[in-house]
Amino acid sequence: MTYLINSLNRAVFVLAVTVLLSACAGQTPPQKPLRVAAVQIEAEGTRVLLDALQWSCVVENGSGQLNYEYLVRRAGIASRIYEGPVAEFRWTPKQAGAYQLKVIVRDSTDRQAESSWSAVYNFSAPVSESGLYAVWPIENLSANAAPLGKIREMLVTKLRNSGLAVLEDERMEDFMRDARIRYVGGLDPQTARQLADELGVAGVILTSLETWHERGIPRVSLLSRLVVNAELPEVAWIDSIGLNGDDHTGLLGLGRITDPRQLAATAVEQLVGSLLATLQGVAPGYRHSVDAGQLQLVDSSQYKRLGYQADVKKTHRPRTYFRDQQFDPTREYRVAIVPFLNINARKDSGKIVALHLLQQLQRYENIRVYEPGVIRDVLLSYRMIMQAGPSLAAADILASDTILGADLIMSGKVFDFQDGIGETRVDFSTQVFSGGRREVIWTSHSYAGGDDGVYFFDIGKIASTHDLLRPMAQAVVRLLED
Amino acid sequence: MKWRKLFRTDILICGLLLMLAGCTISSTKVPDYTNAQMDFSAVRTVAVLPFQNLSADDQAAERVRDAFMGMLLATEAIYVLPPGEVNRGMNRANMRIPWAPTTEEITKLREILEVDAVLTGVLREYGSIRSGSAEANLVSLSLQMIETQTGSTVWSASSTKGGVTLADRMLGSGGRPMNDVTTQVINDLLDQLFE
Numbered sequence: 098m099t100y101l102i103n104s105l106n107r108a109v110f111v112l113a114v115t116v117l118l119s120a121c122a123g124q125t126p127p128q129k130p131l132r133v134a135a136v137q138i139e140a141e142g143t144r145v146l147l148d149a150l151q152w153s154c155v156v157e158n159g160s161g162q163l164n165y166e167y168l169v170r171r172a173g174i175a176s177r178i179y180e181g182p183v184a185e186f187r188w189t190p191k192q193a194g195a196y197q198l199k200v201i202v203r204d205s206t207d208r209q210a211e212s213s214w215s216a217v218y219n220f221s222a223p224v225s226e227s228g229l230y231a232v233w234p235i236e237n238l239s240a241n242a243a244p245l246g247k248i249r250e251m252l253v254t255k256l257r258n259s260g261l262a263v264l265e266d267e268r269m270e271d272f273m274r275d276a277r278i279r280y281v282g283g284l285d286p287q288t289a290r291q292l293a294d295e296l297g298v299a300g301v302i303l304t305s306l307e308t309w310h311e312r313g314i315p316r317v318s319l320l321s322r323l324v325v326n327a328e329l330p331e332v333a334w335i336d337s338i339g340l341n342g343d344d345h346t347g348l349l350g351l352g353r354i355t356d357p358r359q360l361a362a363t364a365v366e367q368l369v370g371s372l373l374a375t376l377q378g379v380a381p382g383y384r385h386s387v388d389a390g391q392l393q394l395v396d397s398s399q400y401k402r403l404g405y406q407a408d409v410k411k412t413h414r415p416r417t418y419f420r421d422q423q424f425d426p427t428r429e430y431r432v433a434i435v436p437f438l439n440i441n442a443r444k445d446s447g448k449i450v451a452l453h454l455l456q457q458l459q460r461y462e463n464i465r466v467y468e469p470g471v472i473r474d475v476l477l478s479y480r481m482i483m484q485a486g487p488s489l490a491a492a493d494i495l496a497s498d499t500i501l502g503a504d505l506i507m508s509g510k511v512f513d514f515q516d517g518i519g520e521t522r523v524d525f526s527t528q529v530f531s532g533g534r535r536e537v538i539w540t541s542h543s544y545a546g547g548d549d550g551v552y553f554f555d556i557g558k559i560a561s562t563h564d565l566l567r568p569m570a571q572a573v574v575r576l577l578e579d
Numbered sequence: 580m581k582w583r584k585l586f587r588t589d590i591l592i593c594g595l596l597l598m599l600a601g602c603t604i605s606s607t608k609v610p611d612y613t614n615a616q617m618d619f620s621a622v623r624t625v626a627v628l629p630f631q632n633l634s635a636d637d638q639a640a641e642r643v644r645d646a647f648m649g650m651l652l653a654t655e656a657i658y659v660l661p662p663g664e665v666n667r668g669m670n671r672a673n674m675r676i677p678w679a680p681t682t683e684e685i686t687k688l689r690e691i692l693e694v695d696a697v698l699t700g701v702l703r704e705y706g707s708i709r710s711g712s713a714e715a716n717l718v719s720l721s722l723q724m725i726e727t728q729t730g731s732t733v734w735s736a737s738s739t740k741g742g743v744t745l746a747d748r749m750l751g752s753g754g755r756p757m758n759d760v761t762t763q764v765i766n767d768l769l770d771q772l773f774e
Contacts, residue, residue: 416762417646419653440645441638486663508663512642524758526645528661537661540649544758 129158131210136200138215149189150218154200156184161205168199168387170214172395175199175387176463178429191462192395193222193378222378224325224333228299231264231292232256236282236305238445239318243309248319248361252304255369261376264298272296282448283470284324293326300325300333302372303470307449307563308339313518315342315357318563320452321368323375330468334375335456338364339563382462383578385427392579395462409575412549413568418541418576424531426578429463433472433495433503435487437525438510446514450525453566454507457574464578467503475501486510486528489535496532505538506530513544516562521547523566527573539577543569611736611771617726619733622695624658625724626665626688627651631678634705643702643720643761650765651698656773660692668692682730689727696733699723703737707754710743715754717741718764724772738767 137153156163167179167186171194179186190196196218201211224230232253235245256263272278276291284301292298300323307318322335340363342354354360374380386393434455437447451469458466472495476483481491486508495503506529513524522545529539547559559565627648632640645662652659660668672687674680678699680688685697704719721737741760755763 416758417650417653419649419655422655440641441636483663485666486661488661488663488667490667491663510641510645512638512645526649528649530661536658537652540652542646542649542758544756 131159131202131204131208132157133200133202133210133212136198136212136215138198138218149187150196150198152186152188152198152200154184154186154202154212156202156210159202159204159208163205164203166201166203168201170197170199171195171384174384174389174393174395176384177387177427178463180428190220191465192380192382193220195219222333222376224300224323224376226261226373226376229262229264229297230256230323231269231296231298231301233284233301233303234281236303237309238449239306239309240444241309241311243306244358245306247358248306248365249304251362251365252302252321252369255365256302256372259369259373264296268296280470280473283473284330284468285470285474286329287474288470289324289326289330298326301330304368305448305452307337307452308516308561309357310518311357314560315354315360316340316518316561317357317360317364318561319361319364319368320449320456321372322455323372324468324470330471332455332459332466332468334372334380335452335459336368336371337453337456337563337567338367339561339567340364341560343560381460383460384462385578409568409572410550412545413543413565414572415541415543415576418573419539420577421531421536421538423534424538427463430465430504431502432458432464432466432505432507433501434458434466434469434507435472435476435483435491435495436469437508438483438486440510440512442511442514442524443516446511447509449514450509450511450523450566450570453570454509454527454574457570458507461574461578467501471501483508487530492530492532492535503532506532514562521559521562521565523562523569525569529577541573541576543573545569612732612734614731614733617733622657622724622726624660624692624694625651625696625698626660626668626692626694627662627698627700628665628669628674628677628680630700630702630720632705633701633703636705639705640700640702643705643718643765644700646758646761647700647720647722647765647768650762650769654769654773660694664692680725685725685727685730694727696727697725699725704739705757708742711748713743713747715741715743715747716757716760718757718760720764720768722768722772734772736768736771738764738771740764740767 133154133156138150152167154165162182164182165184166177168175169178178188198215199212201209203209232249235249237243237245253263272295276288278288282305284303292301302321302323304319304321307320308316310316318337318339320337323333324330325333340360342360345352382395383392384395434451437451439447455466458464475495479494481494483491487506492506495501495506507527509525509527511525513522515522524544526542528537531538545565547565551558627644630640630644648659648662651657668688668691669677671691672684674684678701680699688694688697700720700722702720704717706717707714708717718741719739723732724734726733740763741754747754
C-alpha cells in the first residue's frame with residue numbers, strides 16, 4: 098500500500114515537473130534592460146570655437162544596431178545636436194554659456210535608455226573685452242564715394258571709448274603693406290594666423306558700407322562683423338544698421354538729420370553696443386527645442402534692445418520656395434555662402450545680399466557660417482569661377498572634409514537692387530546645396546518693393562534697401578530653419 | 580410695351596459688355612504637344628538649359644529660367660539640376676546654342692549630367708505693352724522637353740499671361756508686377772506639363 102502511494106506521488110511529481118518544463122519550452126529567458134553604463138565627457142579647453150567636448154558612450158545589453166541621440170541643454174532649452182550610430186562624438190558649442198549633456202540610446206528592438214543630465218560645463222565667449230582687435234579698412238559696397246576713413250575713425254574711437262584694445266593704425270598699415278593685403282571684405286586663414294602670431298590680434302572687425310547717400314535725405318547703412326582668429330577664421334558676431342535722415346522727423350521736421358556723418362556716428366554707436374553685448378555673452382540666439390518641438394529664442398531679454406528681429410510682413414516672405422522633405426533643420430550644419438551672382442542688379446549687390454543672409458544664419462545656434470574670406474580663399478586657390486552658380490564639382494570641393502567640410506552650400510542670384518532715392522526694390526533668389534547628398538535642398542525667390550501695400554500718404558513705406566532686405570533675408574532663413 | 584423697353588435695355592447692356600470684352604487683349608491658348616508613347620514618370624532628373632531671349636530685356640531669359648527652375652523643383656515631382664552644374668555640362672559637351680541643341684549634344688549631356696530629359700525654352704515676350712492710355716506687363720514663354728535617350732521632343736507647350744485687361748482700361752492700373760505675371764506663366768506651363 099505504502100509502495101503504491103509512493104509510486105503514485107512520484108508519478109504525479111514527475112508529471113508536474115514535465116508540465117512545468119513544457120510550459121517553459123519556446124520561451125526566451127527575460128532580457129536584461131538596456132542601460133547607458135557610462136558617458137565620458139572630456140572638455141578640451143574652455144573656449145568656444147577653439148575647443149570642444151569629447152563624448153564617448155558605453156551601453157550594456159543592447160541588441161543589434163544602436164542609435165545614439167546626443168542632447169545639450171542651455172538656458173533651460175534642450176536641443177538635439179546629433180542622431181546616428183556613432184558612440185564617440187566631438188562637439189564644439191557655438192555660443193558661450195553653461196551646458197549640460199545627455200545621451201539617449203535605442204537598440205534595434207526599439208528599447209530605449211538614457212543617461213541623466215551631466216554636470217554643467219561652462220564655455221566662455223570666444224573673444225573677450227580684454228583681447229586686442231584690429232579694425233580693418235571699411236569696404237565700400239555702396240557704389241558711391243564715401244568718407245571711409247572718417248567712418249573707420251569713428252568706429253575705432255567708439256571701440257576705444259568702450260574699453261576695447263584696438264591695434265594702432267601704423268602697425269596695422271605696416272602689416273597690410275608687408276603681407277600685401279588689398280582685399281578688405283574678408284579674412285583668409287593665412288592672414289588670420291599671421292595677425293595672431295605677429296601682432297597678437299584676437300579678432301578682426303570687418304565693416305562694409307552698404308549705403309551712403311549725401312544728397313537729399315541722407316541715408317547710411319553699415320554691416321559689421323567680428324572674425325575670430327581661430328585655426329579657421331570664424332564669424333563670432335555680425336550685425337547691421339540702416340539709418341535715414343527722416344526716420345524721426347518729429348514736429349515741423351525739427352528732428353530731420355541732414356548730415357550723413359551724424360547718421361554714421363549713430364550707426365557706429367549702435368553697432369558697437371551690439372558687439373559689446375556679444376562680448377559679454379548676452380546676445381540672443383535661436384535654438385531648436387526638443388521638448389517644445391520648435392525654435393526658441395535664448396537670452397530673449399536682449400531681444401528688443403539689440404533690435405533683434407525686423408518687422409517681417411507677408412510681402413517680405415519668399416514668393417516661391419522649396420525645401421526638401423528629407424532636410425532636418427534641427428541638425429547642426431556648417432554653411433558656406435558663395436558670392437551671389439549679379440543679374441542686372443547694381444554693383445556689389447550680390448555681396449550685400451550674401452552678408453544679410455550670413456547675418457540671419459549666424460543667429461541660429463545649430464548653424465555655423467564660414468567667414469566669406471575663407472570661402473574666397475578656397476575658391477581662388479582652386480581656380481573656381483562660377484559663372485552660373487556652384488556646380489557639383491565646386492560643391493564637392495567646398496564639402497570635402499580635407500578642404501572645408503561644408504554641409505550646406507548657399508548661393509543665389511540678385512536680379513534687382515534699387516537703393517537710389519525714390520523707389521526701393523530688391524529681387525533675389527537663393528539655392529542651398531547639400532554637400533553630402535549632392536542635391537539641391539532649398540530654393541526660394543523673394544522680391545519686394547518699399548511701397549508694397551502702401552496706399553495712403555506713404556504710411557508704412559520702407560525708404561531704404563537695407564530695411565527692406567533685412568526682413569526678406571530673415572524670412573528666407575526662418576523658412577529654411579523652421 | 581413695358582417688357583419691350585426692358586428687353587431693349589438688356590440687349591444694349593449685353594452689347595456694351597461684349598464690346599468692352601473685345602477691347603481686352605486675350606491670351607490665345609496654343610495647344611500643347613505631349614508624346615503619347617512617353618512615360619513621364621520615368622523622368623526623374625532634368626536639366627533646364629538657358630532660354631532663348633527674344634525680348635528687349637537682356638537678362639529677362641535668365642530671370643524667367645531661374646523662377647521656372649525653382650518652381651519646377653517645388654513641385655517635388657522632378658529633380659532639377661542646379662544651374663552651375665548645367666553650365667559645367669554644357670561646357671563639357673561643347674554646346675554652342677543651348678536653346679537649340681542637336682541630338683548629339685543632348686546625348687553627350689545625358690552622359691555628363693546623367694539627366695533623363697532636358698528642357699529648352701524661348702522667351703518670346705517680356706515687358707510692358709501699351710494699348711491706348713493703358714499699360715501692362717506681358718510674358719510669353721514656350722518650353723520643350725527633350726528626352727535624352729533618343730533626343731526626341733516629348734512635350735512642348737507655351738503660355739502667355741498679362742496684358743491690358745478691362746480693369747486696366749477702366750481703372751487705369753498698370754497691370755500686375757512682372758514677377759507675378761512670370762509666376763502665372765510658369766504655373767500655367769507646369770499645369771500643362773503635369774496634367
